[in-house]
Amino acid sequence: MTAAAAIRCTGLSKSYGSGETSVLALRGVDLEAYTGEMLIISGPSGCGKTTLLSIACGTLRPDAGRIELFGQDLGGLGPDELAALRRKDVGFIFQQFNLVPTFRARENVAVPLIIAGMNYGKALRKADEMLATLGLADRTRHFPAQLSGGQQQRVAISRALVHQPRLIICDEPTSSLDAAAGHAAMQILRDSALAKDRCVVVVTHDPRVFGFADRVVTMEDGRITQVKSQVASKDGPTPEHTP
Amino acid sequence: MIGLTRLAFLMLYRDRAKYLALVGGLAFCTFLIAQQAGVFCGVMLLTTSTLRNVGATIWVADSRTEQINSPVPMRDIEVNRVRSLPGVAWAVPVFLGVLPAKLPDGSVQNLQIVGVDAGSFVGAPKVMVEGDIQSLLLPEAVIMDQVALEKFASRGVQLRIGSRFEINDQEASVVGFCHTKRIFSGFPHAFTTYERALQWVPPQRKLLSFILVQPKPGESEETLVARINQLSGLEAFTTNGFRLETMRWFFRNTGIPVAFSVVVLIGAVFGLWVTGQAFFLFVHDNLRHLASMAAMGATQGRLAVMVMFQAFFAGAVGYGIGLGLTAGFGFLVLPAEVPAFYLPWQLPVTVGLLVAVICFFAGGLGVWKLRTAEPAMVFK
Ligand SMILES: Nc1ncnc2c1ncn2[C@@H]1O[C@H](COP(=O)(O)OP(=O)(O)O)[C@@H](O)[C@H]1O
Numbered sequence: 084m085t086a087a088a089a090i091r092c093t094g095l096s097k098s099y100g101s102g103e104t105s106v107l108a109l110r111g112v113d114l115e116a117y118t119g120e121m122l123i124i125s126g127p128s129g130c131g132k133t134t135l136l137s138i139a140c141g142t143l144r145p146d147a148g149r150i151e152l153f154g155q156d157l158g159g160l161g162p163d164e165l166a167a168l169r170r171k172d173v174g175f176i177f178q179q180f181n182l183v184p185t186f187r188a189r190e191n192v193a194v195p196l197i198i199a200g201m202n203y204g205k206a207l208r209k210a211d212e213m214l215a216t217l218g219l220a221d222r223t224r225h226f227p228a229q230l231s232g233g234q235q236q237r238v239a240i241s242r243a244l245v246h247q248p249r250l251i252i253c254d255e256p257t258s259s260l261d262a263a264a265g266h267a268a269m270q271i272l273r274d275s276a277l278a279k280d281r282c283v284v285v286v287t288h289d290p291r292v293f294g295f296a297d298r299v300v301t302m303e304d305g306r307i308t309q310v311k312s313q314v315a316s317k318d319g320p321t322p323e324h325t326p
Numbered sequence: 327m328i329g330l331t332r333l334a335f336l337m338l339y340r341d342r343a344k345y346l347a348l349v350g351g352l353a354f355c356t357f358l359i360a361q362q363a364g365v366f367c368g369v370m371l372l373t374t375s376t377l378r379n380v381g382a383t384i385w386v387a388d389s390r391t392e393q394i395n396s397p398v399p400m401r402d403i404e405v406n407r408v409r410s411l412p413g414v415a416w417a418v419p420v421f422l423g424v425l426p427a428k429l430p431d432g433s434v435q436n437l438q439i440v441g442v443d444a445g446s447f448v449g450a451p452k453v454m455v456e457g458d459i460q461s462l463l464l465p466e467a468v469i470m471d472q473v474a475l476e477k478f479a480s481r482g483v484q485l486r487i488g489s490r491f492e493i494n495d496q497e498a499s500v501v502g503f504c505h506t507k508r509i510f511s512g513f514p515h516a517f518t519t520y521e522r523a524l525q526w527v528p529p530q531r532k533l534l535s536f537i538l539v540q541p542k543p544g545e546s547e548e549t550l551v552a553r554i555n556q557l558s559g560l561e562a563f564t565t566n567g568f569r570l571e572t573m574r575w576f577f578r579n580t581g582i583p584v585a586f587s588v589v590v591l592i593g594a595v596f597g598l599w600v601t602g603q604a605f606f607l608f609v610h611d612n613l614r615h616l617a618s619m620a621a622m623g624a625t626q627g628r629l630a631v632m633v634m635f636q637a638f639f640a641g642a643v644g645y646g647i648g649l650g651l652t653a654g655f656g657f658l659v660l661p662a663e664v665p666a667f668y669l670p671w672q673l674p675v676t677v678g679l680l681v682a683v684i685c686f687f688a689g690g691l692g693v694w695k696l697r698t699a700e701p702a703m704v705f706k
């Protein structure tokens with residue numbers, strides 16, 4: 084199988100602030116992620132994981148380096164062109180789920196479709212279908228506050244998948260969940276999000292879920308220090324294997 | 327875009343506390359401004375009611391007369407001089423003055439006396455409720471208005487045709503009732519003939535208040551006004567000119583406009599302040615979600631439209647409620663005619679524009695805040 088590169092980053096560097104308070108968050112990062120794989124980016128807090136993820140999906144511009152998303156160079160694109168690209172190709176799962184509290188589950192899930200210009204009613208129907216796929220058929224009209232953490236995470240995953248993007252970006256998807264719910268969420272990502280023509284990139288510093296990934300990239304102080312390929316366990320790591 | 331607008335609506339509408347604060351602030355501001363401005367317009371209308379109660383095409387006054395409610399008297403002979411000017415179809419005298427009426431219980435009620443030309447009845451009541459204008463030719467005859475009925479009744483005197491009382495110590499006999507527009511002083515009207523009115527007033531050399539003039543057919547009002555001014559040494563006004571002159575006088579010589587302007591200004595500043603703040607807070611609290619949408623591919627332009635829509639939606643609802651309250655206030659006070667209230671169409675339009683400006687600023691503030699909603703911030 085010759086998997087296509089979903090993300091190809093070369094020589095990325097990024098610093099925040101200027102002068103004495105300037106922080107060098109990325110110092111020359113090369114990274115590739117392929118369709119059909121689940122890639123985990125790990126490393127201690129503050130090592131630059133989120134920065135790398137933000138740049139890789141076109142929400143943040145690097146100071147130097149080059150990013151290609153599905154073969155397209157992001158360097159020459161303006162903000163609206165980047166937005167159009169994300170709208171079509173990227174699904175997001177945020178750390179705190181980032182569900183709008185005043186939207187029902189189905190309305191939250193429909194957001195990417197509505198942003199893409201789909202008719203409102205049709206978008207809601209699609210959202211209902213997506214929620215049903217993830218076992219939330221009876222929760223479509225609930226507000227986020229009426230759902231458990233795990234259910235909220237499933238709504239967030241539904242929102243990331245509903246418009247069939249080719250790249251799914253997850254920043255610390257399990258950090259606000261307990262171990263069991265976190266494991267379940269990764270399982271859903273592995274089962275429902277991952278597909279032949281889709282790449283899933285997960286940032287996490289939780290070693291208990293590393294087993295779900297096809298490759299684990301380890302970062303330290305703005306650099307990639309290790310890339311480990313492995314045979315991903317179909318049901319994730321068994322509890323005995325977790326360190 | 328319609329879908330995003332619906333999401334913007336839900337985001338605002340379901341955020342009950344902030345939505346109510348926004349709408350409430352705008353409704354209050356609209357009501358405060360429209361109601362106060364309405365009362366102001368009503369008061370201004372009162373100051374020129376006599377123009378409508380008497381009714382004439384051209385008013386000629388002594389050149390020192392500044393406004394309709396305080397004429398500087400002229401000599402009777404001026405009527406003939408004006409009558410003889412080219413372009414004048416007819417000219418008649420009218421007496422306007424305030425005289426005390428003595429009631430049976432000994433109390434005194436000031437009356438606005440209108441003495442009209444007995445030959446033509448120009449200036450006579452426009453709306454007769456009982457009796458007819460011709461009866462003014464009867465001895466001691468007066469026609470009283472609805473305000474007189476009300477004021478006399480409050481002192482236990484039920485006026486009816488045939489009722490008698492004293493005006494400035496001279497007998498008057500009621501021959502009819504009319505309906506008038508209330509005047510600024512609040513005094514009731516008593517219509518009588520010009521000659522009889524002069525008998526009631528203490529004798530003076532000059533008693534003529536105004537000369538009412540009708541231009542000849544084909545003669546323009548403005549030309550005739552200019553000609554009378556030039557040839558008579560008196561001052562002539564068209565009805566509209568006199569109205570503006572009178573209102574200008576009230577603007578220059580009374581604190582009324584300033585008092586109302588202060589309230590209107592407070593309303594506008596309050597509206598801007600509360601709305602701006604509430605809306606800024608609303609956008610601030612939703613910044614994370616707006617930024618999520620930006621990450622998911624909504625352009626800054628579309629997000630800006632969403633935020634502007636939210637501001638203007640709250641504005642429209644608040645304005646509607648405020649104007650509804652104002653109309654309710656109007657219907658409440660109009661039958662009694664106190665306080666004076668008048669809502670010309672320009673007023674709601676102006677207040678609407680003001681609310682639109684407020685919403686524009688509030689929305690602009692929100693859009694300015696939105697600028698900080700970097701898509702990358704959602705990962706924080
Ligand atoms: N917006 C920012 N302004 C200033 N410094 C930042 C900003 N975002 C991240 N940083 C800094 O950059 C470094 C990398 O941050 P981040 O990519 O968030 O790391 P991680 O996700 O691995 O915890 C950290 O030192 C962090 O403090």
Ligand SMILES: [Mg+2]
Binds near residue numbers: 132133134
């Ligand atoms: Mg992070």
